[in-house]
Amino acid sequence: MVKKELRLTVNGQPYELYVKPKTLLVEVLRNDLGLTGTKRSCESSSCGVCTVILNGMAVKSCSILALQVDGGEVVTVEGLAHGDALHPLQRAFLDYGAYQCGFCTAGMLTSAKAFLDENPNPTEGDMREAIDGNICRCTGYNSILRAMTAVVNGEYREEK
């Protein structure tokens, strides 16, 4: 099958590549760009580990064709930190132990970031809803919510 041109910006870096039409966004990120922070798991839009931020919105990269994102801006978990300075959410996740096996963490972080960018002063109910598309099989939801709450409460500032 003829490959098609795909232009997209990932974590601020522009890319131009050629992909088969059936290629999923997650496959481009992991296989072509080597950004393996984004995980694959259920492949049926259920678990949320493949969540990335596309044009400011959290989406599931296993359920979007890469070509549908042509011209778009993607932020993956690798794009949250500035160099060595971790994003406030990442630092809060570390301090609050908001992960166990870590497999859901990239998706939790990207969902949380997209959500807090849109709604910096959420209620706890809002925050629960923000991550209800992300499954944590270690069931560490409470510590994730505590970490998000700490960021909302201003305990973690952006380090530039």
Next chain:
Amino acid sequence: MINDFEYFAPKTLKEALTLLDQYREECKIIAGGQSLLIMMRQGLIKPNYLIDIHGISELNYIKTDFKKGLRVGALTTHRAIEKSPAIKKSFSVLAEMENRLASIQTRNWGSIGGNLCHGDPAGDPAPLLIALNATLTIAGIHGERNMLVEDFFLDYFETVLEHGELLSEIQVPTIPPNTGVAYTKFNVIESDMATVGVAVSITLTSKGGHCEDLRIALANSAPKPMRAKKAEELLRGKKITDDLLKEAGEVASTEADPISDIHASTEYRQELLKVLVRRVGKEALSIAKKP
């Protein structure tokens, strides 16, 4: 594995219709692809050509008019509907339904038109739109046709759409005075699909508070979104009481023909319908009674 296919991304409705007319049964339309890609991955759908309409901005809009009601372009995302101030104001039940549809990620990319065209009887929008007496427009290369949302579905994952056609718009008439509309679904995980869902619209007479008109529509209770017409008849013209609503729930549950699957048995779904028809009916009634 997803099969190989040729991909087109038309930017206008006209371009899309031309492609659809050219490739007909060999092609499949992708909007957000939140349902389609799952089926393609399972090998259930293997198109030779995929027409990606996601980028057709002329089919992505929300227009409200006090008299004519609401018009939503088929490619409007669930999230846009959920967050639209105009919809929250005049059709809040629609925004609330969208808020409980799937996860934020899916709502950000999936469209209301894609959801309807997928034809899954467990979908949330269809029963509510049926209760709201909504209509839709289907576009083809030779023109448009309009119909009730209720008449759009034929069977499991089957709609009236012919090869060469696409759903372009959904219209929701202004909710009449003395009317209450409510929708809820039962599901175990908040972002999951409906085990069953129930939408009820009740219009009361301005004097006497009798039931002048009503619609009861069910999700995941039959091979397609269905109206519980016998239950409706039981209530029509009457002064609705708790006992009548309970009876309506029992009637609706016998009208329905739900499947048994991994989520619930037929019997369980029928029990849920009894409870939900009564509960949602009560909610619609209380909204209708509000001055």
